[in-house]
Amino acid sequence: SQQGEEDPQALSIQEGENATMNCSYKTSINNLQWYRQNSGRGLVHLILIRSNEREKHSGRLRVTLDTSKKSSSLLITASRAADTASYFCATAPNYTGANSKLTFGKGITLSVRP
Amino acid sequence: ETGVTQSPTHLIKTRGQQVTLRCSSQSGHNTVSWYQQALGQGPQFIFQYYREEENGRGNFPPRFSGLQFPNYSSELNVNALELDDSALYLCASSLNIPILSGYTFGSGTRLTVV
Numbered sequence: 001s002q003q004g005e006e007d008p009q010a011l012s013i014q015e016g017e018n019a020t021m022n023c024s025y026k027t028s029i030n031n032l033q034w035y036r037q038n039s040g041r042g043l044v045h046l047i048l049i050r051s052n053e054r055e056k057h058s059g060r061l062r063v064t065l066d067t068s069k070k071s072s073s074l075l076i077t078a079s080r081a082a083d084t085a086s087y088f089c090a091t092a093p094n095y096t097g098a099n100s101k102l103t104f105g106k107g108i109t110l111s112v113r114p
Numbered sequence: 115e116t117g118v119t120q121s122p123t124h125l126i127k128t129r130g131q132q133v134t135l136r137c138s139s140q141s142g143h144n145t146v147s148w149y150q151q152a153l154g155q156g157p158q159f160i161f162q163y164y165r166e167e168e169n170g171r172g173n174f175p176p177r178f179s180g181l182q183f184p185n186y187s188s189e190l191n192v193n194a195l196e197l198d199d200s201a202l203y204l205c206a207s208s209l210n211i212p213i214l215s216g217y218t219f220g221s222g223t224r225l226t227v228v
Contacts, residue, residue: 033216040202045216088156101147101170102217104156
């Protein structure tokens with residue numbers, strides 16, 4: 001079952017514009033992570049934000065987390081054609097016992113037009 | 115970029131056959147998780163191995179089984195293949211409890227069942 005639900009499902013922007021992607025989840029989390037996937041290949045870890053953090057930056061990436069609304073957003077600033085990919089949010093449950101696992105959403109397809 | 119190696123990259127099997135997929139985890143990582151990603155969907159957790167023991171399993175039937183070896187490499191075995199098993203199979207490694215840090219994914223094995 002999917003824990004995170006991203007929106008929009010697809011996003012098309014011009015190079016240089018900012019891209020904002022949202023993720024909502026249902027249960028209590030330890031942290032939330034964002035991944036990128038190019039052309040159906042392996043996923044690349046982008047950034048992790050813990051449940052006690054509200055905002056985090058990494059290069060052109062900015063992630064926010066609102067645990068009261070159970071939602072997160074990923075902002076990519078000054079987008080480039082190379083940012084074209086699928087983006088997934090993944091949630092880590094608020095326990096670390098057996099069966100603890102990252103649960104991924106369905107993903108957002110981002111297209112950046114040159 | 116990735117230290118996780120999966121083989122083979124592509125595979126075509128006939129319904130009812132058995133398949134073994136392999137994963138070499140990143141050096142120093144002792145935890146391996148396997149995910150199944152159907153076309154257009156997010157990765158679904160199959161199971162996780164920590165120091166050669168299964169450490170959690172998703173909602174997959176027993177015909178999906180796995181192993182982790184002393185060098186922390188891993189295998190995913192699927193018996194009695196069904197058409198719906200056609201998917202990208204992803205291996206992810208991490209040190210200790212992966213949900214508290216990011217996963218390192220391999221490029222995946224694309225399995226087609228005909």
